[in-house]
Amino acid sequence: MVTIEQVARQAGVSVATVSRTLNNSPAVRPATARQVRQAVETLGYVPNQSARNLRRNESQVILALAPNFSNPYYSRILTGIGDRAWELEYSVLVCNTLGHANSERRFLKMMESHQADGAILLGCHWDYSWLARFAQRSHIVQCCEYVPDLDCPSVAIDNYAATREMVAYLRQLGHSRIAMIGADNQYISTRLRRQAYLDVMAQEALEVPENWYRLADADYSFASGQEAARALLAAVPRPTAIFCVSDILALSVISAAQELGLEVPGDLTVTGFDDVDYTTMVHPYLTTVAQPCHEMGRRSVDLLLDGIQNEQAALSACAFLPHRLMKRESAAPPKNTI
Amino acid sequence: MVTIEQVARQAGVSVATVSRTLNNSPAVRPATARQVRQAVETLGYVPNQSARNLRRNESQVILALAPNFSNPYYSRILTGIGDRAWELEYSVLVCNTLGHANSERRFLKMMESHQADGAILLGCHWDYSWLARFAQRSHIVQCCEYVPDLDCPSVAIDNYAATREMVAYLRQLGHSRIAMIGADNQYISTRLRRQAYLDVMAQEALEVPENWYRLADADYSFASGQEAARALLAAVPRPTAIFCVSDILALSVISAAQELGLEVPGDLTVTGFDDVDYTTMVHPYLTTVAQPCHEMGRRSVDLLLDGIQNEQAALSACAFLPHRLMKRESAAPPKNTI
DNA sequence: TTTCAAAATGTAATCCATTACATTTTTCTT
DNA sequence: AAGAAAAATGTAATGGATTACATTTTGAAA
Numbered sequence: 001m002v003t004i005e006q007v008a009r010q011a012g013v014s015v016a017t018v019s020r021t022l023n024n025s026p027a028v029r030p031a032t033a034r035q036v037r038q039a040v041e042t043l044g045y046v047p048n049q050s051a052r053n054l055r056r057n058e059s060q061v062i063l064a065l066a067p068n069f070s071n072p073y074y075s076r077i078l079t080g081i082g083d084r085a086w087e088l089e090y091s092v093l094v095c096n097t098l099g100h101a102n103s104e105r106r107f108l109k110m111m112e113s114h115q116a117d118g119a120i121l122l123g124c125h126w127d128y129s130w131l132a133r134f135a136q137r138s139h140i141v142q143c144c145e146y147v148p149d150l151d152c153p154s155v156a157i158d159n160y161a162a163t164r165e166m167v168a169y170l171r172q173l174g175h176s177r178i179a180m181i182g183a184d185n186q187y188i189s190t191r192l193r194r195q196a197y198l199d200v201m202a203q204e205a206l207e208v209p210e211n212w213y214r215l216a217d218a219d220y221s222f223a224s225g226q227e228a229a230r231a232l233l234a235a236v237p238r239p240t241a242i243f244c245v246s247d248i249l250a251l252s253v254i255s256a257a258q259e260l261g262l263e264v265p266g267d268l269t270v271t272g273f274d275d276v277d278y279t280t281m282v283h284p285y286l287t288t289v290a291q292p293c294h295e296m297g298r299r300s301v302d303l304l305l306d307g308i309q310n311e312q313a314a315l316s317a318c319a320f321l322p323h324r325l326m327k328r329e330s331a332a333p334p335k336n337t338i
Numbered sequence: 339m340v341t342i343e344q345v346a347r348q349a350g351v352s353v354a355t356v357s358r359t360l361n362n363s364p365a366v367r368p369a370t371a372r373q374v375r376q377a378v379e380t381l382g383y384v385p386n387q388s389a390r391n392l393r394r395n396e397s398q399v400i401l402a403l404a405p406n407f408s409n410p411y412y413s414r415i416l417t418g419i420g421d422r423a424w425e426l427e428y429s430v431l432v433c434n435t436l437g438h439a440n441s442e443r444r445f446l447k448m449m450e451s452h453q454a455d456g457a458i459l460l461g462c463h464w465d466y467s468w469l470a471r472f473a474q475r476s477h478i479v480q481c482c483e484y485v486p487d488l489d490c491p492s493v494a495i496d497n498y499a500a501t502r503e504m505v506a507y508l509r510q511l512g513h514s515r516i517a518m519i520g521a522d523n524q525y526i527s528t529r530l531r532r533q534a535y536l537d538v539m540a541q542e543a544l545e546v547p548e549n550w551y552r553l554a555d556a557d558y559s560f561a562s563g564q565e566a567a568r569a570l571l572a573a574v575p576r577p578t579a580i581f582c583v584s585d586i587l588a589l590s591v592i593s594a595a596q597e598l599g600l601e602v603p604g605d606l607t608v609t610g611f612d613d614v615d616y617t618t619m620v621h622p623y624l625t626t627v628a629q630p631c632h633e634m635g636r637r638s639v640d641l642l643l644d645g646i647q648n649e650q651a652a653l654s655a656c657a658f659l660p661h662r663l664m665k666r667e668s669a670a671p672p673k674n675t676i
Numbered sequence: 677t678t679t680c681a682a683a684a685t686g687t688a689a690t691c692c693a694t695t696a697c698a699t700t701t702t703t704c705t706t
Numbered sequence: 707a708a709g710a711a712a713a714a715t716g717t718a719a720t721g722g723a724t725t726a727c728a729t730t731t732t733g734a735a736a
Contacts, residue, residue: 004693014716019694046450051692053388054721069413079407082434094432096420112384222619251619281560281589282620341722352686357724389722392691
């Protein structure tokens with residue numbers, strides 16, 4: 001293996017000069033730098049990052065913890081994270097936690113062992129108090145989901161406002177029997193969306209019968225959505241609109257409705273959340289809330305590196321990025337407003 | 339920061355003993371080991387991986403290069419890779435190459451700089467000769483796609499056989515006007531599927547009019563599939579079945595057909611490839627070829643680590659994993675076999 | 677009890693780049 | 707041309723764990 005010493009010898013300079021050249025120190029005379037680069041080229045030298053990391057006490061690696069890869073929503077955020085990290089010459093260790101607390105811990109421990117400089121958390125099922133202590137010592141950014149009082153920056157959309165808009169839109173279309181399918185998790189997004197839904201309904205003096213707020217799996221699985229939908233569609237009177245907290249769930253509702261011979265949006269309005277690719281692949285195209293996933297990923301990286309590089313960076317700013325209501329085919333006025 | 343030296347002092351032993359204890363060397367007396375672990379616990383010591391990596395000349399990290407994250411097919415393989423790596427205490431750097439050769443190179447360079455011990459390549463747009471030279475020096479495994487004469491192990495299904503089965507099945511249903519939508523890339527899978535399609539058609543003495551083999555984008559985009567489908571469906575006589583090299587493309591064909599007022603499978607049979615989740619989310623459920631994605635990911639890791647750990651491991655074995663023909667709703671006999 | 681091999685532990689070199697500090701070279705002023 | 711400041715370069719310490727080799731301890735045989 002070629003080491004910096006061999007390069008130094010080849011270039012007729014000291015190792016310090018080689019190091020400075022490669023790190024673009026301004027203290028190297030251009031002519032000397034040229035010789036060094038020449039030697040690097042000739043010998044095919046590639047610096048050993050482990051040595052650099054050891055000395056500089058950093059790794060140029062950031063972690064991205066996601067509860068799964070199968071949700072295209074996460075894929076898009078991860079793509080954004082990867083893009084920005086690439087630009088800033090960082091690498092991303094993507095960790096599929098499967099929602100297991102112990103795997104979250106093991107991954108986060110990588111920061112203590114200097115294998116990673118910081119971490120971006122996308123909705124994890126962590127143990128709050130443990131995480132709180134952890135956030136004290138390590139650089140963490142929360143993306144999409146966040147534990148409110150945690151001492152670290154976060155990036156998300158305004159879930160409460162977005163949901164209010166969506167429910168208000170349904171209301172404006174003429175719906176009054178509006179049900180909701182949430183998810184069996186403690187995510188802040190889930191809680192805020194539920195609250196926004198209830199608030200609008202209350203404000204409009206609309207009834208929300210028990211069981212009109214139904215739960216799908218923690219990770220929004222298609223099957224659990226179908227099940228929730230079947231239960232909802234069996235109710236009498238049946239809701240005329242169902243607001244779902246994810247696009248996959250919305251697709252599962254459409255599927256369940258069709259199996260019952262109901263047409264969407266003719267007999268039932270269905271809305272989703274996230275605006276993943278599949279929303280415009282089959283008719284009816286889904287009315288949903290678009291999140292700037294890619295940008296959210298990018299912004300998370302910026303916040304994280306800001307915290308790593310500037311000691312006195314803002315500790316716990318929460319960046320809210322703009323969402324967009326995508327009005328498409330799956331929502332329409334109810335047939336008869338009984 | 340707590341170092342091994344402090345642990346040694348605390349435990350009243352030498353650093354060598356601490357190191358041996360933590361690496362489970364059998365040469366440490368149990369009683370001593372206990373003291374050491376006690377000290378580790380007390381001080382909250384976490385070994386510095388950079389130092390370890392420098393000394394051992396390894397990183398316990400493997401790379402996984404994928405051309406994109408948006409295709410659920412890749413997500414499933416990556417999940418398999420992550421699972422297996424987790425079991426073996428390796429970390430996975432997932433790299434989204436976006437199909438750019440320069441980013442593939444930059445990621446692969448991480449092996450030369452000792453940031454990664456090996457790499458799993460999922461269909462990349464590499465420069466063959468460069469890669470060949472690279473594979474000499476570094477540990478690489480190809481998954482799903484592979485460059486045939488490259489000196490490295492690979493994992494894939496038998497694309498040729500799988501396609502033959504699918505086309506034979508269409509034939510058996512009674513189709514004779516069978517078209518195909520491939521992709522504008524040089525992947526081995528694309529080439530083999532095309533060849534298998536042509537071979538079966540020739541064998542059955544079926545005509546393949548020019549333009550019945552159409553190309554979607556290199557990365558199977560929905561829009562490009564729709565375009566290809568529209569062109570195919572405008573042909574006279576129109577094909578009665580379209581074999582697509584990916585599920586997304588199949589969905590795009592169904593979408594295009596429906597926009598023309600054609601029913602699937604009534605007026606047109608459509609088949610996909612990969613069996614991603616979405617194939618059973620909307621009707622018609624897709625007839626497709628299932629690949630053991632998760633297992634392919636896991637197997638790739640095993641092959642890679644085998645190569646890393648055993649100097650004389652098999653250099654270029656190609657593991658073929660079993661596929662499965664999923665007969666579902668999108669394929670049916672043609673209405674009239676004119 | 678002595679002796680010696682085996683087992684356990686310790687000492688110090690090593691991995692390779694970075695960087696504080698020391699030294700040399702260059703440049704500019706007078 | 708001398709002298710001082712600035713710029714460039716060099717020397718050697720440093721980061722923290724691993725491990726070859728040296729030394730001590732243990733335990734069993736004689």
